[in-house]
Amino acid sequence: MHGFKLLAASSLVAVIGLAPSHGFANDELVEMQKNPKNWVMPLGNYAGTRYSELDQINKDNVGDLQVAWTFSTGVLRGHEGGPLVIDGVMYIHAPFPNTVFALDLNENGRMIWKYEPKQDPNVIPVMCCDTVNRGVAYADGTIFLHQADTTVVALDAKTGEVKWSVKNGDPSIGETGTAAPLVAGDKVLIGNSGGEFGVRGHMTAYNIADGSLAWRAYSQGPDADTLLDPENTTHLGEPVGADSGTATWEGDQWKLGGGTTWGWTTYDPELNLIYYGSGNPGTWNPVQRPGDNRWSMTIFARDLDTGTAKWVYQMTPHDEWDFDGVNEMMLVDQEIDGEMRKTLVHPDRNGFAYTLDRETGELLVAKKYDPVVNWATEVDMETGRPQVVADYSTDQQGEDVNTQGICPAALGTKDQQPSTYSPKTGLFYIPTNHVCMDYEPFQVSYTAGQPYVGATLSMYPAPDSHGGLGNFIAWDATKGEIVWSKPEPFSVWSGALATAGDVVFYGTLEGYLKAVDPETGDELFKFKTPSGIIGNVNTFEHDGRQYVAVLSGIGGWAGIGLAAGLTESTAGLGAVGAYESLANYTNLGGQLTVFALPSS
Secondary structure, eight states, X not given: XXXXXXXXXXXXXXXXXXXXXXXXXXXXXXXXXXXXXXXXXXXXXXXXXXXXXXXXXXXXXXXXXXXXXXXXXXXXXXXXXXXXXXXXXXXXXXXXXXXXXXXXXXXXXXXXXXXXXXXXXXXXGGOTTOSOOOOOEEETTEEEEEOTTSEEEEEETTTOOEEEEEEOOOGGGTOBOOSOOEEETTEEEEOOBOGGGTOBOEEEEEETTTXXXXXXXXSSXXXXXHTBOTTTOEETTEEOOTTHHHHTSSTTGGGGOBOOOOSOOEEETTTTEEEEEOOOOSOSOGGXXXXXXXXXXXXXXXXXXXXXXXXXXXXXXXXXXXOOOOSOOEEEEEEETTEEEEEEEEEOTTSEEEEEETTTOXXXXXXXXSTTOOSEEEEOTTTOOEEEXXXXXXXXXXXXXXXXXXSSOTTOSSOSOOOEEETTTTXXXXXXXOEEEEEEEOOOOOOTTSOOOOEEEEEEEOTTOOSSSEEEEEEETTTTEEEEEEEESSOXXXXXXXXXXXXXXXXXXXXXXXXXXXXXXXXXXXXXXXXXXXXXXXXXXXXXXXXXXXXEOOOTTTTHHHHHTOOSTTTGGGHHHHTGGGGGTOOOOOEEEEEEOOOO
């Protein structure tokens, strides 16, 4: 009966961004994303759903998948993100030094060109959670790379030659680049990293033709910096008022306010709005920054052309746990309470999954997507505020007090690893962490370029854990309910992929690529790649044959112990202790593995 309901729901749900656009400066990607043979942007489409219409590989034959070819990046550390495929050429990237390769699919990955930027290695110590990079973007015959040192580079897609480059930040004060660019209209959108160094978050739009600055919007500061209109930008339907980006900060603390934008950006061409989230406020010691600390931990909906915010929603006011709000914003039309809504679905680090009206910012659903979440009981649907539990409030417990048993841990019920959505089932498939923590804040002073954290953390499996550190779940975003949950020994740190072949793919920290049934979660296929998978699975078609591709290479926050050789349990901002046993299952190495069905 339940399966029937899921299939019947397909007529009520549609992925946005696939309809023809109306005279935008760059219609190329709006059209290109319709072709499932390619994979034209890091999240697959503007809606960020990572869904493919390809169905040659399906749940009846996926168990026959085999390795078609492989490619070594020659780089260790964590390999997040995934490849692009544009008309027979695959573009893949690596962590620092952010090498980019163009591979010929006609010859099983022969290198057409290789770009290896020369970066100052001093950027590595100011990269908080490994030297990751989440991918490149494509438009107008150009590949756009966001380097660790914040340089944005436009490369000729045919030759790899540099067309232009521009500096997006200053690594000497802790600003770095890890996020994948998004090209929309005639602009390339770039976020920044460095929230653990007291930098100020911003989203920047550069003109794709020459790299000139179109606009920059800060997460905190006066209205001229945040590009918030006091009367017309709304928070849950109410105008934000003048200088809302400084009003809830004490003194000049907003200048060190974090709110970096290192996650994913999506775009609705019909509304001409981009969507992204901001991260933790600085410092991690909440006692040093009283107030709501707006607009950290916030979803922004901004006009692509001007950067002006139409609406904002702060998920975790006065964050006390490092619950960055940067995870993916998936744009799907869904029926809620009998009415079709243009929705945005966002599974946040804080353990609540949010469904909002993406046109107005109205909050529609906010529910826990891991039952162990305990720092708040619920989200008040009128005020949008989480109802914080005093026993797990690091602010109320105070400085130099070790608040124990907080769920989730700082790395969240999920981190940046992107979810996927299937219009065939109407469900979202979310890679999650099942991890809790102890958190002790302490006084910290600011020094440019030095860590500005002010907390000691320890992480461990959830107390009622199934024995593991993760789950892969199916989520109904119209009701806020888990439909099924598949336990995993370690956090699921890879981006997922749903296809029209009724298969959902994801990778594990031990290195398995897995395929599961989207309606039941039953495992259909698994193959162990050479290193742990924190990359994002994608699929494409070449010469009439469907392929599935994924980057292996253990690292990221969960794998920082292995990637950086850390052994203290509280190192890696608390993650090393939780994932200590991971070293028994995988090792360093950067490799692309491409799978296909046996050739007939």
